Amino acid sequence: MPSHDVMPNMELYQPAVLEDALAIADRLGDRGWLVGGGQDTYGWLKDRAKTTDALIDLSGIDSLRGIRQDGDTLEIGAMTTLTEVAENPLVRGQFSLLAEASGIVASPQIRNIGTIGGNVSQDVRCWYYRRGLSCYRAGGNLCYADTPEGMNREHALFEGSRCVAAGASDTAPALVALNASMVIRNSGGEREVSAEDFFVGPALDILNTTMLRPGDVLTAIRLPSDWRGASFHFEKVADRNVWDFSLVSIAAAFRLNGDSISEASIVCGAVQTTPRRLRNVENALRGMSKSMTTAEAVSPMATAGARALAHNGFKIPLMRNLVKRAIAA
């Protein structure tokens, strides 16, 4: 792959208030590209795998930064860096699951500038797609990964639909597990959608990984009190401890009644394009003891319906074992 020192020519807009950003995004439509920390964006542009006429840089908008308690809800501005989320006392105190997930993304330097809004909006990490090949997700009519000789060790086990790329975000499974909601603004107004609905798979929309459309700005993420202070477990398995994307990750929350589980929320990352919520496991756990016996009995359900590709079969026992570990921990 050729390496380019610089990005191609483009315009740069640096609005200082959200209203200006919305007006510019609305006016430019699909000719504009919203950029947060830019850690996903610049790779696309340097490689010429995607191009844009104009970058709309959101980093100058102070109202998109910071973490505030608003009644029962904890609101995280979309431009808050992953380091800030990982270190924030409110997040650590109430939703340590999210702090852990944020603190394990990529590398320290990337977390210092990468934002939580960008982390959940990032594109998938299929190298055929990233290489700029004309695959389904890029608007073409074939998939290079789901072939007998394709390099698909990191790809999806579930919900493949022409595209088998796995989601790359570490914070996404944690946000789905915590029943978070996403606040989206455009020139028409504001709407709030659940994290579960925010992420979209290829069956629904093969060109996008979220429901954000040109003109939309993700402004904040809201964490309701549902799982505040619950018993959490987060784990990410990757080939390298730094930089690397998950092979499988798990974000789990438990409410306990004595020794038994009264409620559970269990979500796996990197096993499909969107975070995968394991409702069958959650339901089976209700009323059971939080123990290895329960974990052994319930964990096989986690991978029901998994379809391994040529080289990612190892993800099935890996996912099952992560579920087991989350329950037994």
Add this chain to the structure above:
Amino acid sequence: MNAKLTRRRFIKGVIFSGAAATTGAGVYLAQAQSGLAAAERLLTLNVNGQDRTVDALPQETLAHTLRYRLNLTGTKIGCNRGECGACTVLINGVPNYSCSVLTHNVKGQAVVSIEGVKAADGTLHPVQQAFVAENSPQCGFCTPGQVMSAVALLNNNPAPDRQQVRMALSGNLCRCGAYEHYINGVLRAAGQLA
């Protein structure tokens, strides 16, 4: 047009590249061509305590500006995509990959590159001295980035333990594999080497 998007605010917020005229952003271009457009590429950076005025392209990265416009070639470009750490600089005291930050994003912020680490009289920074004492670098290409990450760590935590050093340097790749030597160097600089 949004009433809040006044012409003045718009002009302050947009920077045009040389290619703008061909990109079809006609409405904005027409409004912004009032003599300010070209000057917008000029910006003042605070690098190693000095204000430096540069003419940077809108899409230019800080690593490019430091090396090729300001001649500060101590900052190395390894992968140019945020995967090696050789280009690490401090922005307001925080380590960042300068290959993955736009120059126009650090206006008004304090940038420190490897050239700004030593004292005014040329005395090496304690981290640099300790790296010499511990023979930390092998080929040396990743060393400027390792120094920057170590300096940022010690500014925030003057007495880190080995694990904290490991974490702080974890975003800096060393293809020679001299990690333990770098970690020993940071611990020596902190007076923590047993």
